[in-house]
Amino acid sequence: MYTRSLGKTGIEVAEIGCGAWAIGGDAWGPVDDKQSLRAMEEAVACGVTFIDTADVYGDGRSEKLVAQLIQGKRSKLVISTKGGLLGHHRNPNGAAVYDRPDKVIEAFENSLKRLGTDYIDVYFCHLWWDKHEETEAFMAAFDRLKQDGKVRAVGVSTENLDYIKHFNRDGGLDAVQLDYSILNRSTEQEVLPYLQQQGIGVVVRGPLRMGLLTGKFHAGTEFAEGDIRRFWPHEAWYAQDLAKVDALKSLANENRALSQVALRFVLNHPAVSVAIPGAKTAKQAASNALAxxxxxLSADDARRIDQL
Structure with a gap:
């Protein structure tokens, strides 16, 4: 597994990480905790060092599973978690929830307990809207957590450039987690160039477009109850993206699966530090790591992707 620097933080990470949203069990259909743990263990055995989770994933279930994973190997892994959505998830009334730094720090401390560790390598603000009081509360909390040595780096999860620049107004933003894939290239225009110029680490979520770029879905695919993809087949964009994926399958061969082509695509961008595909099974985790x-990707591959 090749490694990269997470921006200017000094933190080295394997370029393929592990996203732990699905194993929370509340958004991607049913999961089995033992199978989820085996998937993460396989990822680590294949060289993965960056594990990303959040307090809202399964209302803490994902963080607790990551806690089991890191026992005995904490110092070898880079753990990222996020705060900011759980309060809104529980109180979805539109009002500010994290309006004071102490509320952010309380959420952070709760994540620490669930993760069974005394520090977090990268802590992200999970909000994607710009509630002024919450933004300021997170920024103040970030400063305090850094000063106390409880986090090594801080970031925000968003594709909104104005929001990113606001968080980085004093040059203190270390990382950004954003959605980027062959099927979603909007950040190439302004966001990724800005992050590269600023030396801000880039963590790519959604590199497989929530499974679409594995090539396993088709018009008749039925998603399980509780899966956020359940209503995709009723959306016009879904058929369009399926057609694109079918065309992209020509880039796969005996040496690389379509999912590995998709991961190589995002890793080809010079701003990217790590891609964090999810995995529910050990087989999926191993395939991701092999990317x-x-x-x-060759110049011909890149041209083909651009054409599509």
Whole structure:
């Protein structure tokens, strides 16, 4: 597994990480905790060092599973978690929830307890809207957590450039987590160039477009109850993206699966530090990790992707 620097933080990470949203069990259909743990263990055995979770994933279930994973190997792993959505998830009335730094720090401390650790490598603000009082509360809390040595780096999860610049107004933003894939390239225009210029680490979520870029879905695919993708087949964009994915399958061969092509695509961008595909099974985790050693995309591959 090849490694990269997480921006200017000094933190080295394997370029393929592990996203732990699905294993929370509340958004991607049913999951089995033992299988989820085996998937993460396989990822680590294949060289993955960056594990990303959040307090809202399964209302803490994901963080607790990550806690089991890191026992005995905490110092070898880079753990990222996020705060800011759980309060809104529980109180979805539109009002500010994290309006004071102490509320952010309380959420952070609760994550620490669930993760069974005394520090977090990267702590992200999970909000994507700009509630002024919450933004300021997170920024003040970030400063305090850094000073106390409880976090090594701080970031925000968003594709909104104005929001990113606001968080980085004093140059203190270390990382940004954003949605980027072959099927979603909007951040290439302004966001990724800005992050690269500022030396801000880039953590790519959604590199497989929530499973679409594995090539396993089709018009008749039925998603399980409780899966946020359940209503995709009723959306016009879904058929369009399925057609694009079918065309992209020509880039796969015996040496690389379509999912590995998709991961190589995001890793080809010079701003990217790590891609964090999810995995429910050990087989999926191993396949994701192998993308690091698969051949780089050729100029012809890149042209084909651009054409599609």
């Amino acid at each position: 690091s050693t698969r051949p780089l």
